[in-house]
Amino acid sequence: MTGKKNNNLKGWLYLLPAILFLGCFLVYPLIDVLIYSVEEGYNSASQTYTGIGLYNYSYVLRDPYFLQAVKNTFLLVIITVPLSTGIALLISLGLNAIKPLRKLYQTIYFLPYVTNTLAVGLVFMILFKRTAYTDGLVNLMLRWFGAGPVDFIDGPYWAKMFVLCFYTIWVVMPFKVLILTSALASVNPEYYAAARMDSTRSFRVFYKITLPMISPMIFYLVITGFIGAFKAYSDAVALFGTDLNAAGMNTIVGYVYDMLYGSSGGYPSFASAAALILFAIVLTITVINLMISKRHVHY
């Protein structure tokens, strides 16, 4: 009897550090954020509030900065998730078809994963930016094709969105290529041999065999891609600086942080409401994704 009790105690003792950390920095904040989001007129200096209600939500939903952030985030998601998944699929197929140099290409393609987003973002900024001294390298290349110089960093909205999408795709590609190449490599080669014996055209092999076989991984990437893209923030900071609202390139997560801290900060209630709205959006999209994948993924 004592032995059993001892065992119980020991088990919980081993878990204790994890429980303490998770409780303080994950569970408590989760509950707290819900409370913050309904405390109206919260004052962080005096830590008082005037009432309970949904005012914070309605404020956030009417805030033009938030609406701009939502628009930016949705555009980013809609553009980058399908594009990056598609390009990653093409690259993985290409990688899968070669033998020499494959490892070299794989290593190169993985590099962005291990780089500091902020640091390399700076390089992208320099490549795209127009300054008094130079139009920047990208504009130089654009001129080869007869296109006029555009300031991608401080210029028109579409140009800034383009750079943001481009950089986001550049950053997320390693993970997707890695996952898809290993998914492709794990398809039993006998299926391809069987298809060859039956004179199957390569497009049909891809569409009828490869794609269904790797569809679970594609859906996994789409789902994680949606979640990741909805949380975009540091890529935008890297390109456009910390004052994203001024640049008109803020994201929802950026809005949350701006509400919390910095020159526009000090409003944890608004930040909480915005974060919960984001969470609701992500959850909805993920559930929809899962429902679609259930219908289309075979296994």
Added chain:
Amino acid sequence: MEKKIDFDLIERRAAARKRAFRAVDYFFLTLWALIVLFPFYWMLLSSVKTYSAYNSEYIPRFITLAPTLENYREAFTAVSLGRYFLNTIIFTVITTALMMVVIIPAAFAFARLEFAGRQIAFTLFLSLMMIPSELVVITNFVTITNLHLRNTFTGLILPSVTSVFYIYLLKENFEQIPDELYRAAKVDGTGDFKYLTRVMIPISKPTLVTIVILKVIECWNSYVWPRLITDDARYFLVSNGIQEIRENGFGRENIPAMMAAVVVVSAPLIALFLIFRNKVMAGVSRGGTKG
């Protein structure tokens, strides 16, 4: 069967198609490789151009004939890059070490020990994986501020220590170690803790290394939390340092020096990756997410 088939033609066409496909394939693979590599090349190139040379090039040049290391000196002297670097190393090492201390016993308890409430506890742990960090950052920010831990390593490190996912990953790995070993150790009178340190940890070394690598990458690149919790440049990590350099930089728009800083910041992880290439890639495909 009776119709005359030109086999020679079919063979030649098949071979030609294969060659053409391969050429196109290599072309596009190389194109993407160039897109990936080009920013790295450009940062290296710009970092060795002199300030005047860089600014006089209205049309940027793809090579430089007079490379200089002056920018690197500037990066370490004009701004506190060395300090950011040191801070990041301290932050990374302590966070990773603390995390291991926390997650190993937890994974061990879930995988091996039998105690009342284990199943429920594990289910609750798993459900914590769904909580996005953006939600909890808000309260953590307030908590750390109220504890007057802003601009301290404690404030930086504490909320970054635990990861439910790594506990899960490690637990799965621990569970693959056969029960017989545990029973044999019990028969020999080995206690649970000794069994954990002498048997399970050595056997699970590959997974532990994977987790360490993933956590190091995560720490080295972390930006959001450090940005919220530090506004004193003495506690900046490299990401914040880079952002600081970008915004208040070298007193002037000194891009070569900035690029030198970027190179210095990027180099350690790239080196780590090139050394542990297979481990990193295997680890990321098992447990990484980014994007």
Added chain:
Amino acid sequence: MKVVLENLTKRFPNRNKKGDDVIAVNNFNFEIPDGQLIGLLGPSGCGKSTTLNLISGLETPSSGRILFGEDDVTRLPPENRGVGLVFQNYALYPHLTVLENILFPLQNLRGADKLSKEDMLKRATEAARLVQIDGLLERKPSELSGGQQQRVAIARALVKMPRVLLLDEPLSNLDARLRLQTREEIRRIQQETGITTIFVTHDQEEAMSISDMIVVMEAGIVQQIGKPQDVYDDPANLFVAKFLGTPPINVFEGRLSGGRLMIGQEAVLSVPGAPDGIVWAGIRPEGFIPAADGEFTCDLNRVEVMGRDISVVCHHEKCAGAQIRAIISAESRPGDGAKTVRFRLKPRKVLLFDHESGARIPFEVK
């Protein structure tokens, strides 16, 4: 369709330190007559599967030629050969139903060969009926038993009316009962369709029971080609003799002297025409006749009853194997308590082989 293999050789570059090439198939010559069922037989790693892959086109030979009828298909890619291949693990597409699997090859047809939807369906159901799976068309492969999957795989290979049908270890994934049933099924399907069929197996019983001809291979080299009974009765060398027959042949070290075969001190058989020297003497289990005045004496170990026959297990110092097994009819069972047993030998069941090369040494049988 006649299939001709001419000097077919396949080398694989070796990965070991020496860098010697591995010769998987060495100078294979065989003209397979139209409409026959051929069993490619040998231990694992003997090159039989490589041979099959060379015929299917999944591998290209290092040298030699392959002809289908008059057409040289040596360098032709597999998709243009019109070959049906049944994989060892069936390679059924797991996400497609049985019907979709069978339809798959038909949907690939283009140009003049293109079929209408109704024709495809008709051909697919015909193929399904031939292999007796017409009740399972809407199932997924994972819902089928191993034997049913095998039939689907055969139907998929047959539906496009291949010029040659190839089966790679078709029975190895089935349990013993199903194996017996399926091999008869393969024979029936082959005879109904009349398609030249080549199958690979390591199980000699399987090959012998249904093949028109068998090819015995070892280490990439063809040891013997012939009708199953001929190869069994008249093996070209010691390897073939040992490989065919259950229980396996009993091998003794013997001596030829003056037209007599000596095993130990006993002259066990008269073998006119064979030169003197040391030999391997193989005696099939059914080659022993128990007789009180027999020439060949063995130490009796035990008797195993199998019903109609009994198996006499005995021992002899010159035997190359651990024990000798003789199959005799139950009436001639040795008496209880006997320490030795004496046999006369059936001359046709005794085979002599060169002690060095293992080549067969013929002798006259009266």
